[in-house]
Amino acid sequence: MLRRLILAIPVLLGAVIFIFAVLQFLPPGMRVAVYINDPRMARFWEQVAQENGLFDPVYVQFYHWLRGLLVDHNLGLDANDVPVFNAIMQRLPATVEIVMFASPMIIFVGLTMGVRAGANKDKPIDQGSRILAIMGTSLPSFWFGIVLLSIFYAGLGWFPPQRYGNEVMKYLTSPGTPWRFHTGLMTIDSLINGEWWIFIDSVRHLVLPITVLTLLNSAVMVRVTRSSMLESLGKDYITAAKAKGLSKNEVVNKHARRNAMIPAITISGLMIAGLLTGVTITETVFSMGGIGEYAATSARLLDIAPVIGYALMSAVLFVLSNLIVDILYAYIDPRIRLG
Amino acid sequence: MVGEKSLGISFLATLELALSIIQINLGALLFIIGNPLPSIFPNLDVGLTGIVLIIVGIVGLVLGYYMWSGQPFGWLAAVSLAVADLVLRILLPVMFGASWIVFAVFLELDVVILYYLTRPSATAFFGGEDIRSVLDKQRVEMQPRLKEIGFTLKLVRKSSLSIIGTAIVLFYVFLALFAPILAPPGDISQGGDAMMIWHHGESLIPTAPNPVNPFGTTQGQFDIYYGCIWGTRSALRIGILVAGGFLLIGLIIVIVAAYYGGWMDEILMRLTDIVLAFPGLRLSMALIVVLVPTGFQRLDAVMLSLTIVGWPGYARLIRGEILRVKNEDYVEAAKSVGCSDFRIIGRHILPNSIYAVLIVFSLDMGTIVLAAAALSFLGLGASLGYADWGQMIALSLNWIYGNPSSPFQYWFTFVVPGLFISMFVLGWNLLGDALRDILDPTLRRK
Numbered sequence: 001m002l003r004r005l006i007l008a009i010p011v012l013l014g015a016v017i018f019i020f021a022v023l024q025f026l027p028p029g030m031r032v033a034v035y036i037n038d039p040r041m042a043r044f045w046e047q048v049a050q051e052n053g054l055f056d057p058v059y060v061q062f063y064h065w066l067r068g069l070l071v072d073h074n075l076g077l078d079a080n081d082v083p084v085f086n087a088i089m090q091r092l093p094a095t096v097e098i099v100m101f102a103s104p105m106i107i108f109v110g111l112t113m114g115v116r117a118g119a120n121k122d123k124p125i126d127q128g129s130r131i132l133a134i135m136g137t138s139l140p141s142f143w144f145g146i147v148l149l150s151i152f153y154a155g156l157g158w159f160p161p162q163r164y165g166n167e168v169m170k171y172l173t174s175p176g177t178p179w180r181f182h183t184g185l186m187t188i189d190s191l192i193n194g195e196w197w198i199f200i201d202s203v204r205h206l207v208l209p210i211t212v213l214t215l216l217n218s219a220v221m222v223r224v225t226r227s228s229m230l231e232s233l234g235k236d237y238i239t240a241a242k243a244k245g246l247s248k249n250e251v252v253n254k255h256a257r258r259n260a261m262i263p264a265i266t267i268s269g270l271m272i273a274g275l276l277t278g279v280t281i282t283e284t285v286f287s288m289g290g291i292g293e294y295a296a297t298s299a300r301l302l303d304i305a306p307v308i309g310y311a312l313m314s315a316v317l318f319v320l321s322n323l324i325v326d327i328l329y330a331y332i333d334p335r336i337r338l339g
Numbered sequence: 340m341v342g343e344k345s346l347g348i349s350f351l352a353t354l355e356l357a358l359s360i361i362q363i364n365l366g367a368l369l370f371i372i373g374n375p376l377p378s379i380f381p382n383l384d385v386g387l388t389g390i391v392l393i394i395v396g397i398v399g400l401v402l403g404y405y406m407w408s409g410q411p412f413g414w415l416a417a418v419s420l421a422v423a424d425l426v427l428r429i430l431l432p433v434m435f436g437a438s439w440i441v442f443a444v445f446l447e448l449d450v451v452i453l454y455y456l457t458r459p460s461a462t463a464f465f466g467g468e469d470i471r472s473v474l475d476k477q478r479v480e481m482q483p484r485l486k487e488i489g490f491t492l493k494l495v496r497k498s499s500l501s502i503i504g505t506a507i508v509l510f511y512v513f514l515a516l517f518a519p520i521l522a523p524p525g526d527i528s529q530g531g532d533a534m535m536i537w538h539h540g541e542s543l544i545p546t547a548p549n550p551v552n553p554f555g556t557t558q559g560q561f562d563i564y565y566g567c568i569w570g571t572r573s574a575l576r577i578g579i580l581v582a583g584g585f586l587l588i589g590l591i592i593v594i595v596a597a598y599y600g601g602w603m604d605e606i607l608m609r610l611t612d613i614v615l616a617f618p619g620l621r622l623s624m625a626l627i628v629v630l631v632p633t634g635f636q637r638l639d640a641v642m643l644s645l646t647i648v649g650w651p652g653y654a655r656l657i658r659g660e661i662l663r664v665k666n667e668d669y670v671e672a673a674k675s676v677g678c679s680d681f682r683i684i685g686r687h688i689l690p691n692s693i694y695a696v697l698i699v700f701s702l703d704m705g706t707i708v709l710a711a712a713a714l715s716f717l718g719l720g721a722s723l724g725y726a727d728w729g730q731m732i733a734l735s736l737n738w739i740y741g742n743p744s745s746p747f748q749y750w751f752t753f754v755v756p757g758l759f760i761s762m763f764v765l766g767w768n769l770l771g772d773a774l775r776d777i778l779d780p781t782l783r784r785k
Contacts, residue, residue, distance in 0.1 A: 011613060022629050027633075137706075138705065140709055140713065140729075143753065143761065146735065150747065150750065153740065154739055274618050280620055285736075295624060299719055300717065300718035302631055304629065307625050315622075318616060318617070319616050
């Protein structure tokens, strides 16, 4: 366990150095933009660069940069002169809300489909899981999202894009509204505020992004669960369980499934970490206003600070969640826990 | 037993190998820097010439390899490859109008090689007095391999997925090669660049399919049919170049690192750790945002960033394969009889670990094109009007909702380019899956 922890530190440090090294490709004149929050100051960029130490030796710059990151959470200013850290924090709830609902769906679909497909090899359900896997790897998520929008929004008018509808927007911004934000998550806040119509509205807005994420992301889980299911069904204890006369359902549900789920749990941990650090494309297609969309919009304008900050934040979160998954894994897997 | 190596054959083989490497590099360079000598080749189709040069160069590499090694059926392979090379060199420029001069430079070598292969010294090298006896001998030697090839073909025929996958991939290769015939360029709005989609007028509102625009036009009046056909070329180009970059980096660095081990291996693996700590798409976005202001063309930045993000996966895969093969008994045996490292890597390790790489190459073609399309969709890819599927879908974003009376009015703006991407990725994925079942020696006889 401790070894894991120690191994994670150089990777984290390496990721930070890597991003810093990438930034060094830019001349000081461009890097200084993240410190300038007044267009009239642009003429004095050399002075600003001097003040912020952009002409210092690289290791001094790195020290200051890292210090700024760790102490002040300083990721620079974006094109609208909002500190990137604040901008990301402000948009985080939208992303968290999508992931919060999407991950259980993905895990549920992935595990049930995978276990069923593994237990019924070459039966229709297995072929179905194969089609799902091919779809998941071949369909571009942005296109799939657009097609769903075209059918369920343009055609049927059921599930609109964006985070909330116009009436909700009006209600939230009207003066004297009794609405209070508690968590920033629309679904939970609407329940706390007792506004059922807002709850229904936000669920309607969440259906399509969650569908896209579920269909495309569960494919990997289905394949992994299926193959580990097949593997554990070939073990001796399964033969023993069958020999003592257990029904097929009991063998599958009580004996094979538990062990088959271990790799799937690892995968799902990593997947949730990947989703949490932004579902860039899905957010952009449905204009959900999360951190992924923020990064994409900034990237389109070649606004460096938000994109770099986003990449850095994703890497840190990703490494940390890897670590957590590893530790959890050690508790779940009896071979490691007791070994 | 292989005969004495004749001076002529060795010389020609070395020359052929060297020239092939030069050609592959030339082809890659054409992609990267564009037309190097516009004054000499005013009408050079850079993309096409590049692809052809790379293909011909790879054929040449294999030819040189067979001439060098004196493999069991080396003579037959060398002759057929030389003929194939010659035919390709004449056929491709005639069919697609690629530049003659580039190909003519290397043409004579094939003729010389063919002549030399029929000389007594060459036939003696491959183990016979004259051509007929060489052929007889090689027919016997080839029996087991032919049987194996026959078995592979039987597996291919039996798996419908592989046939569908191959058909789809071949269809796209056909589209890319015949793009100038299927969708002739030369409209005034393209400004002389065939990769730009032609458009008449600037109106934002898409036009429905009509005789002039078979699939209609998208936002900005860009012709969807033209964009989809020529988009095949940019997709293939991105896929081949990035996957080729993976392959080159992976093979060169990792063979050295994994075979010799030690501190080089350690450093490499730590490097892959660091790159893999970033979720892929986010790192490519960050790299592009930094690369573009420093003077990179947008598409080059996309390809470079995808290569930087993707190579660790390859490196790990190849390293694992090599470490697995390295401990096999036959490598141990080769070492104990005193084979050189070069020979062990080339003859024993590579052929046995190449399957995994081939399969992943095929699967990655789809993934790379998907990632590039996603970046284009986010607005980080090619400039406006460049034939690129991802961009065409980005252009359709405003037209998902038609109008209250006919909500699907502009369906063609996203359905057609989306189908092109999905089928492309599907084809490569199916092909990769099928290749795994067919080529992997541990799976094929199950």
